[in-house]
Amino acid sequence: MAQIETHEYDVLVIGAGGAGLRAAIEASASGLSVGLVCKSLLGKAHTVMAEGGIAASLANVDQRDNWKVHFADTMRGGQYLNNWRMAELHAREAPERVRELEAWGALFDRTKDGRILQRNFGGHKYPRLAHVGDRTGLEMIRTLQDHGIHQGIEVHVECTITTLLKDDTRVAGGFGYDREKGRFKLFHAKAIILATGGIGRAYKITSNSWEYTGDGLALAYQAGADLMDMEFVQFHxxxxxxxxxxxxxxxxxxxxxxxxxxxxxxxxxxxxxxxxxxxxxxxxxxxxxxxxxxxxxxxxxxxxxxxxxxxxxxxxxxxxxxxxxxxxxxxxxxxxxxxxxxxxxxxxxxxxxxxxxxxxxxxxxxxxxxxxxxxxxxTHYMMGGVRVDADTQMSTVPGLYAAGECAAGLHGANRLGGNSLSDLLVFGRRAGEHAARFAKEHGAARIDDKRVEEAASAVLKPFEPDGDPRGANPFQVQYDLQEMMQKLVGIVRKEDEMRQAVDELQKLRERAVRVRANGNREYNPGWHTALDLVNLLTVSQMIALAALERKESRGAHFREDYPNKSDTFGKCNIVVRKDADGRMAISRLPTSELRADLKLIVEEMK
Amino acid sequence: MITKATFGIWRGDARGGKFENYETRVSEGMVVLDAVHQIQAEQANDLAVRWNCKAGKCGSCSAEVNGNPKLMCMTRLSDLPLGKTTTIEPMRAFPLIRDLVTDVSWNFRVKKQIKKFKPRPPDAPDGTWRIAQEDVDRVQEFRKCIECFLCQDVCHVLREHHLHNEFIGPRYFVYAASLEMHPLDTENRLAELKKTQGIGLCNITKCCTKVCPENITITDNAIIPLKERVVDEFYDPIKKLFRMLKP
The missing domain is CATH 3.90.700.10 (Succinate dehydrogenase/fumarate reductase flavoprotein, catalytic domain)
Incomplete structure (x- = not known):
């Protein structure tokens, strides 16, 4: 077998933006060994781009604000498809998470009496966003990064995970490569947290960088986890x-x-x-x-x-x-x-x-x-993602957690601005806490060498000659995918265009199999793009199929052929999973009944 | 208007390399990173370049364009003399990985040496602090830093003299200043700044300030005040006397 660098951790966190860093801090604070895998350099993840602020009902500017109003705003913004328990936890815990950031050194703009200043934002009833000018994300990621580096977390920068490995039903580790030399890395872990962010690179016009190829979503899907709400792509x-x-x-x-x-x-x-x-x-x-x-x-x-x-x-x-x-x-x-x-x-x-x-x-x-x-x-944000338990953030695969943009539930059909940074903190922390608990309660898992070999050979495939001397240029295939998704599964959608998108995706998958990487394994963006394509195609398929299934218009999902809301679809989330035959299966999951006290809050604030 | 231009891009690794010329289309509003990406997608798929946000916020795409340290994403082609070949090469103060990508891991190791933030006890019973906006404003400038390391790249103490083991560089003086002047911080970092972090080695040529894409006044607002604090702490005759009298 090819040479592989091996690491063992109690908890492995994949992704080092706000959610991943917050999760890693929490897991390591409980005394466990934590590995943090970062697709770019530390501190460069998309959190750094967040401008507006962190939504939290501190009520520093308007005393009428409280978690209930924030909860009601979030549910209204999400058109009531949100996981209400997540919306509740988020609204209740966001203020404490913001204050904690301050205790770790973040400096927010101030009110006249020296408290954290809050600003207005879309869909928030009161001024609610703690901020630092228009570079709040930088302040947040830097604070987490500078706090985290003193906690003994082992950071693997410029490293990409391509496969999750399982031991029977539970998750057991991750396989990937480092960018610098193209060396293989194998991580044994008792619990894994996905915090890989979004899918913006599936579209031509996007605010997302090259990294956002839906890696965590594709990894979770291949590992058998449920995904949800994939039709809801936020166009800022x-x-x-x-x-x-x-x-x-x-x-x-x-x-x-x-x-x-x-x-x-x-x-x-x-x-x-x-x-x-x-x-x-x-x-x-x-x-x-x-x-x-x-x-x-x-x-x-x-x-x-x-x-x-x-x-x-x-x-x-x-x-x-x-x-x-x-x-x-x-x-x-x-x-x-x-x-x-x-x-x-x-x-x-x-x-x-x-x-x-x-x-x-x-x-x-x-x-x-x-x-x-x-x-x-x-194209800005993916509301959908890995379906998780609201309290623990565990996916439907034991030991596999997700937090931040790559998890689904909090935002429903549309995310309010400012609710993303607070999401990262609240659920990053929860994922860290519960993954650590899982790791403590379960022994080491076993990784099958054969699966590792398969993962390694899949990663090297773009270098193999396959009879077609020209192969396909990975950048060109990615570009064609982006054009197609922008045109056919964009802001305004309809049945025939999305059917066409599904056909086009089939053709793109056939081309993607033949993409070739020139040169060698050392810091080779052509090769990386070829590997990212696999994930982009998987998430694009999920988006198209989920969008076809939801025959109504709600939140970020707008169908020209079904321009109104439907009661039927207002009571279900669309779930995507890999079925026993390895095919992508779509199903409808009824939303759970809103708890009585929360129902009352929603009614009162209508 | 020019529709095509030639870019001489450094290709190679730690073993050696050379400038390779690539001709590519240029259009209105393009920045250097766009040209590099276009060349990468169409002519050289394995051209190594590091980037993320493409909006001057993440500090990943630092390089030397016509010899000037720049963020490639914020350097517009219309500001360059495209009639002649534009050279693009990696930062020279760090070991080369490949093409335009350098090994900047030293910076991350240096940061760990700086003592972490240590706040005073909270001001209010609910565990929060009261801070005046003026006190926030004083350090905001330092906290704008996007860690592009261009200041480290041009600092002659690092670039020419390679004193990476005894000098932390402008970026980390800015970082130390952001902590030392943080309105809540109670830690003292002056002894290390003097002894192991080499603040005395900076002879205030201000090269770092000139290249900062965030326009942080690194020398005047961060380094000089830190130097003054070190002087006050260690060279003040009265304080010196006190130290001598201490058992």
Whole structure:
């Protein structure tokens, strides 16, 4: 067998963004040995990109806020498909997780009396996001990283896991390779936590980096775990659209939280024209009230620019489709207009949105204190993922846990901005705690050498000559997949297009089998792209099949052929798993009845 | 407008290498990383390059473009003289892995040597602290650091003199400053800064400040104040006297 570097841990964490780091910290705090596998360098994961803030009902800015309001907001935002127990735990525990970050050195912006400042965000009734300007994610990942490195966690940077190994039904370890030399690594572990983030690279226009190829979802699927809610892909309404090379880069929702407005080419503030029933009572019906809300007036209702992301993305698509797009095919997002209201607007914008200011100045020659930005939807977040137990985060495979973006449940059909960072902390910690408990209660698992050999040979396959001298260029296949998913399983979906997508996926899988890697195993991106393709194709298939199954429109999933909500689908989640014949099976799982006290909260806050 | 340009990209590993020229299309708004990706996808699938966010936030794609230390994702082609070959090479202060990728693991080891954050007891019974925004603002500048290590790359103490064992470099002076000036921190890191971390070796040429993509005023706001604190602690005659009198 090829040479393999072997490691043994009580708990192995795959992924080192916010959820993975928080999980690793928790597991190691209980005295266990913990390995942390990181696809890039430590501290570069996508958490670093999060801009707006961490949602937690600290009630520092508006005393009316509490976990119940946060819970109700999260359920409403998710169109009641959320796992209500996760939404409850998240709302209850988020404040403590934020305070804990501060105790580990994070420095948030402050209120006048020195507490953690909170800002407005889409779908949150009160100012709720603890933040640091518009670089909250950097503050969070750095705090976790700098705390974690003193805990004795062993970090494996630039390492990718390609296969999970099992001992009978339970998980037993992971096999992968390191980027630097292409060496094989085998990790024995009593429990494994997946924290691999999202799937953005399945689409052409995305805010996600190369890493987000759905690795954890594909690993869990191949290991026999259930996945859920895969049809719910969040398209963030505001990504950059120009110049072409920056298309998809995120423009934070905080721009709107601070008073930014959306305009079409005619200068019309179109968001006022379509306010969903579920939000009518909470939304301003005139510009004056909306402005007062952004400036902290407790009696004002939020402007329609702070409706949920799914809705805003669709409104923008409508404006573009109906011929009211800005010159480069987006709409305008204007924060500079606040100079009409505030004397020191330029200074405020630079202080509140420093990285947006630099991003546009450097990449698009646009001064956002003086002119409007052009924006359009960008693939941002996967609400679906590994189906987990709400309290422990364990998947349907014993010993296999998932936390953060790669787990499903908290966000239902649509995630509220700010609920992601708090998700990472709350459920990262829970996964760490319960994986550690599992590891303590169970002995070492056995790994079958034969499975390891199979995993190793699969990884080397792109180097093997296969009779086709040209093979296929992995970058080209990935590109074609992204184009196809963007076109056929994007923001607006319909039956025939998605059927076509399923056919196209079959053809892409046939091409993917023939992709060739040139050169050798040392830091070879062509090879890595070839291996990532397998996962991207698996998750794309899940998205297409789940989206076909859900014959209604809800949250981030919009079907032109079924434009309304259906009661039937409002009571079930779509589950994906590998059946006994190795085929991808889709089923409907009835949602569980909301606990009576929580039902009351939802009713009261409607 | 130029529609094609030539890029000389360093290809090789620790054993050696050379610049290879690649011609590729250029279009409006492209940055250096786009050109590298295009070349990688179309002409050289195994061209090694490290990147993540492509928005100047993660600090992964550091390299030397026409000899200048830059984030490739934030360097626009329109700012370069594309009439001649643009050279792209890896950071020179770190061992080469392959092509544009260097081994920056030394930086992560250095960080571990710096004593961790140690807060004062909470101010309020609920375990929270009260901090003024001005006190937050003072250290925010240091906390903006994206760990791209361009400051380490240009620092002559590391780049020319290779004193990696006795000098932690600008990035970690910024990190130490962010902890030392943290409004809640109670730890003292001055002895190590003087003895093992080499703050005295910095002769404030400000090369690090010039290349920082986050515009952190590394020398003036981090290094010089730390030097002053070290001087106050160890060279103040009265304090020295106290130390001598201590049993």
């Amino acid at each position: 309404p505001t990504g950059m659209v120009w110049p072409p090379s920056v298309q998809g880069i995120l423009v934070t929702e905080s721009v709107r939280g601070e008073g930014g407005i959306l305009l079409n080419k005619d200068g019309r503030r179109f968001m006022f024209e379509d306010i969903p029933e579920l939000y009518r009572n909470q939304t301003a019906d005139n510009e004056e009230e909306g402005w007062r809300y952004t400036q902290g007036d407790p009696d004002a209702r939020r402007p329609p620019e702070l409706l949920t992301r799914d809705h805003i993305a669709r409104c923008i698509v409508r404006e573009i489709k109906e011929g009211r797009a800005s010159p480069h095919g987006g709409v305008y997002l204007d924060i500079s207009w606040i100079k009409k209201r505030l004397p020191n607007a330029e200074e405020i914008i630079k202080k509140k949105l420093p990285s947006m200011y630099h991003q546009f100045k450097q990449l698009a020659d646009i001064d956002i204190t003086k002119e409007a930005m052009e924006v359009g939807p960008t």
